[in-house]
Amino acid sequence: MKNLLITSLAALAFSFNALAAPQVGQPAPDFTVVDTVGVEHSLADFAGKKVVLEWTNHECPFVVKHYSSDNMQDQQRMGRDDHDVVWLSVISSKPGAQGHVSPKQADELTTNRNAYPTAVLLDESGDMGRAYDARVTPHMYIINEAGVLQYMGGIDSNPSSNPADIPGATQYVVAALTEMAAGEPITDTMTRPYGCTIKY
Amino acid sequence: MLMRTSITALLILSCLGSEMLQAASSGLVQRDHLQAELVAEVDSVQPGTELRVGLRMVPDAGWHTYWKNPGDSGLATTIEWTLPEGVTASEIAWPYPDAIPFAHLINYGYDGEHLLPVTLSIPADLATDQSLRLEASADWLVCEEICIPGDATLELELPVSNQAPVADRNVAELFAWADARRPEAVDWPARFSTEGGQLSVQVESEAIGSARGWEFFSEDNNLVDHSVEPVLNAGKGQLFVAQALSPFVNRFPDALDFVLVERPNNQAYRLNAEAGALISTGAVASSGASSGASSAPQIGWLSALGLALLGGLLLNLMPCVFPVLSIKAISLVEGAGSDQRAHGLAYTAGVVLSFAALAAVLLGLRSAGEAIGWGFQLQSPWIVGLLIYVLFALGLSLSGLFDLGGGLMNTGQNLTEKSGLKGSFFTGVLACIVASPCTAPFMGAALGAAVLMAWPMAMSIFVALGLGLALPLLLLSFSPALARWLPRPGLWMDTFKQAMAFPLYLAVVWLVWVLARQTDANGLAAVLIGLVALAFTLWLVGKRDGGPVLSVARHISVFAGLVVAIAALAAAARFNAEQAQAADAWWEDYSATRLAELRADRDRAVFVNMTADWCLTCKVNEGVALNKDQVREAFDAESVVYMKGDWTRRDAAITDYLAEFGRNGVPLYVVYPRNGGDPRVLPQVLTPGLVVSAVESL
Numbered sequence: 071m072k073n074l075l076i077t078s079l080a081a082l083a084f085s086f087n088a089l090a091a092p093q094v095g096q097p098a099p100d101f102t103v104v105d106t107v108g109v110e111h112s113l114a115d116f117a118g119k120k121v122v123l124e125w126t127n128h129e130c131p132f133v134v135k136h137y138s139s140d141n142m143q144d145q146q147r148m149g150r151d152d153h154d155v156v157w158l159s160v161i162s163s164k165p166g167a168q169g170h171v172s173p174k175q176a177d178e179l180t181t182n183r184n185a186y187p188t189a190v191l192l193d194e195s196g197d198m199g200r201a202y203d204a205r206v207t208p209h210m211y212i213i214n215e216a217g218v219l220q221y222m223g224g225i226d227s228n229p230s231s232n233p234a235d236i237p238g239a240t241q242y243v244v245a246a247l248t249e250m251a252a253g254e255p256i257t258d259t260m261t262r263p264y265g266c267t268i269k270y
Numbered sequence: 271m272l273m274r275t276s277i278t279a280l281l282i283l284s285c286l287g288s289e290m291l292q293a294a295s296s297g298l299v300q301r302d303h304l305q306a307e308l309v310a311e312v313d314s315v316q317p318g319t320e321l322r323v324g325l326r327m328v329p330d331a332g333w334h335t336y337w338k339n340p341g342d343s344g345l346a347t348t349i350e351w352t353l354p355e356g357v358t359a360s361e362i363a364w365p366y367p368d369a370i371p372f373a374h375l376i377n378y379g380y381d382g383e384h385l386l387p388v389t390l391s392i393p394a395d396l397a398t399d400q401s402l403r404l405e406a407s408a409d410w411l412v413c414e415e416i417c418i419p420g421d422a423t424l425e426l427e428l429p430v431s432n433q434a435p436v437a438d439r440n441v442a443e444l445f446a447w448a449d450a451r452r453p454e455a456v457d458w459p460a461r462f463s464t465e466g467g468q469l470s471v472q473v474e475s476e477a478i479g480s481a482r483g484w485e486f487f488s489e490d491n492n493l494v495d496h497s498v499e500p501v502l503n504a505g506k507g508q509l510f511v512a513q514a515l516s517p518f519v520n521r522f523p524d525a526l527d528f529v530l531v532e533r534p535n536n537q538a539y540r541l542n543a544e545a546g547a548l549i550s551t552g553a554v555a556s557s558g559a560s561s562g563a564s565s566a567p568q569i570g571w572l573s574a575l576g577l578a579l580l581g582g583l584l585l586n587l588m589p590c591v592f593p594v595l596s597i598k599a600i601s602l603v604e605g606a607g608s609d610q611r612a613h614g615l616a617y618t619a620g621v622v623l624s625f626a627a628l629a630a631v632l633l634g635l636r637s638a639g640e641a642i643g644w645g646f647q648l649q650s651p652w653i654v655g656l657l658i659y660v661l662f663a664l665g666l667s668l669s670g671l672f673d674l675g676g677g678l679m680n681t682g683q684n685l686t687e688k689s690g691l692k693g694s695f696f697t698g699v700l701a702c703i704v705a706s707p708c709t710a711p712f713m714g715a716a717l718g719a720a721v722l723m724a725w726p727m728a729m730s731i732f733v734a735l736g737l738g739l740a741l742p743l744l745l746l747s748f749s750p751a752l753a754r755w756l757p758r759p760g761l762w763m764d765t766f767k768q769a770m771a772f773p774l775y776l777a778v779v780w781l782v783w784v785l786a787r788q789t790d791a792n793g794l795a796a797v798l799i800g801l802v803a804l805a806f807t808l809w810l811v812g813k814r815d816g817g818p819v820l821s822v823a824r825h826i827s828v829f830a831g832l833v834v835a836i837a838a839l840a841a842a843a844r845f846n847a848e849q850a851q852a853a854d855a856w857w858e859d860y861s862a863t864r865l866a867e868l869r870a871d872r873d874r875a876v877f878v879n880m881t882a883d884w885c886l887t888c889k890v891n892e893g894v895a896l897n898k899d900q901v902r903e904a905f906d907a908e909s910v911v912y913m914k915g916d917w918t919r920r921d922a923a924i925t926d927y928l929a930e931f932g933r934n935g936v937p938l939y940v941v942y943p944r945n946g947g948d949p950r951v952l953p954q955v956l957t958p959g960l961v962v963s964a965v966e967s968l
Contacts, residue, residue, distance in 0.1 A: 131411070131417060
């Protein structure tokens with residue numbers, strides 16, 4: 071009984087700790103992950119640039135909502151072209167799990183959907199996803215030039231799977247990038263992400 | 271008559287056809303992994319009443335849809351109504367959900383057929399010559415491992431009639447299911463706080479009885495981390511919930527709706543909590559009770575005396591006492607004559623004086639502010655270690671390893687000698703020593719009462735305990751008639767003695783276990799080495815033969831053995847001291863005397879924390895609130911003395927303290943203001959802000 075209690079205590083403490091891992095205003099967790107063309111990327115490689123991380127799963131209805139409406143592609147273009155960000159789409163589905171794709175499939179998805187990420191990272195081990203405590207797709211993170219986490223959370227403010235809801239919602243990444251460019255503090259630095267659970 | 275009704279019904283049915291039969295349902299529609307339909311509880315609508323309808327959902331096996339708060343992921347089912355003029359629909363009366371784990375996440379939803387009921391208000395002027403057409407657009411997310419959004423527009427037409435409607439038996443079971451899961455809306459006072467990285471909720475209601483299995487479901491999706499199981503603590507009339515805040519929480523609500531489900535009877539309640547510091551209205555009730563410990567049920571002096579006597583008697587049967595005293599008893603009756611009485615009295619004097627001495631030490635230390643109760647002697651590893659040695663040595667002696675001699679064991683031959691009286695006296699002392707690790711039934715209550723009494727009365731209780739322990743031997747020595755019942759000493763005594771060694775070894779094992787709780791593995795090993803050294807020494811003592819050279823070697827070895835045994839004990843005690851120092855940082859151990867002293871001091875406020883190692887809530891509170899720097903600083907700034915009572919092991923003083931506040935369990939947090947005013951009880955779930963504000967408001 072006592073052991074059980076200690077275990078639950080430890081579990082509680084662990085949960086608190088695990089959740090405390092990524093924090094806005096703190097250095098973002100480092101990662102080393104291979105992309106679809108076999109190039110290894112680390113956070114350190116992008117020092118001096120803003121980085122946007124987008125956890126994705128092409129079959130997830132919430133991802134589909136933002137790709138079928140071109141909302142995600144528009145944000146990728148705006149981010150890379152207007153704000154000079156490095157946009158990394160991350161797939162953390164483990165091999166065999168739903169949403170897992172081969173490098174070739176991932177590239178085809180990029181082409182077919184007219185997506186515009188800097189690279190698509192294949193986080194098969196899930197290490198990167200867990201380091202960021204990424205929970206759902208889409209789950210968004212913004213890291214500044216100094217490697218400090220600026221935003222984490224949802225893609226927008228309306229948790230629905232209906233593309234018609236997009237125009238009325240606050241697009242958090244767009245808003246944060248705009249505020250960063252203007253040198254203003256970010257209004258929403260942390261929001262609740264909605265979407266499909268990541269299949270680690 | 272019955273026949274005619276049936277025929278009429280048949281006629282009506284055949285006329286209206288099958289449309290009528292399906293009227294209470296829109297018919298199931300099939301979507302990906304889910305079937306949905308709109309159903310009504312009854313078969314017709316009566317103007318001016320309420321009509322219950324519902325969205326019936328049948329997910330495929332393994333698939334689920336979501337509650338109002340879907341949890342860590344997912345999406346709540348929504349219904350949008352298109353209704354005739356004047357008809358209004360309520361919100362969904364959400365049946366409470368099941369927690370559905372997925373990987374490291376927790377979702378709230380339904381993984382089987384279910385019904386989301388909605389109540390429609392039907393205007394009184396609804397024309398009865400038409401039917402009522404309802405249209406519901408349902409949106410949902412159905413998930414297994416993957417999720418599929420779905421939607422359906424469902425239509426339902428019901429005849430309008432002034433007749434009382436008839437329940438549709440096809441859906442009765444579904445509505446019954448929803449009703450069983452419908453939380454009863456209650457207006458129990460509830461507050462919540464979001465300080466310290468956790469949501470803390472406090473609920474007060476007479477309906478909350480003893481701690482049973484409660485479950486907590488926040489209706490707010492963005493407040494708590496659903497994957498961290500909430501800690502619930504229900505006591506008499508109060509319930510506390512603590513759950514980690516969501517890592518995504520960005521702004522805090524002013525009010526929180528939540529559902530509590532009481533298991534195993536599955537009674538559910540829906541409550542609304544106001545944001546604000548948790549306070550205890552229980553403090554009002556308890557401050558009255560705390561004005562005097564006299565209000566708590568206590569046993570009187572006389573009954574305590576009786577219990578002590580009885581407890582003392584029973585001590586004779588305890589495994590550490592019985593072996594020693596049974597042999598003493600038999601040896602006592604061996605000799606005849608008036609000397610026996612003298613020996614009985616000497617023995618009784620030894621027992622009673624030892625207990626009185628023990629009581630003097632106990633009461634003296636208590637009045638000096640030490641937090642001790644009966645069993646205090648076992649809190650020192652030195653004393654526990656020495657008792658281990660004594661009992662082990664006695665055991666070895668009984669086993670025949672060596673002869674303890676006529677002195678302590680007093681096995682007969684010197685009974686007739688005058689000096690034997692001294693031996694009897696020390697047997698009494700020994701009886702007290704070997705009895706001290708034991709608590710016999712009835713003793714605890716008597717001693718618990720004694721420590722709260724004035725010293726003469728307390729002393730008398732200890733004396734009664736000693737008398738009880740000495741009584742059997744005293745009676746034997748005074749009554750030859752009783753003594754005749756005892757077997758005559760003889761050769762069988764050797765076997766009996768050897769057998770009696772084993773209860774003593776078991777008592778040693780128990781004490782070693784006690785010591786293990788006070789020291790670490792190193793200290794334990796040290797004491798075990800000490801036992802080996804002791805056994806070696808006693809074995810040498812037992813070897814009386816041999817020449818002078820051997821004799822010198824023997825003496826040296828005996829000395830060395832004793833040194834090792836004592837050094838081992840010192841080592842064990844040191845390990846203990848290191849542990850104690852590490853822990854003894856910024857609080858004082860609870861003691862009623864010390865508390866009374868501090869309360870008399872107008873410059874000092876007191877914070878009392880009654881805790882126990884096995885109390886999860888206590889440890890969580892200490893971790894997230896009491897041990898925080900801001901709390902320490904506030905205590906320092908407000909010159910608050912932090913007192914901590916550890917109820918990990920039974921502690922009569924703490925039990926009594928808890929009883930003063932009408933509690934019989936930990937945690938209990940009480941603040942005493944500086945001016946000697948009434949104490950205030952804090953909630954059982956703490957946050958740093960709550961503690962700081964409680965202390966600052968003193």
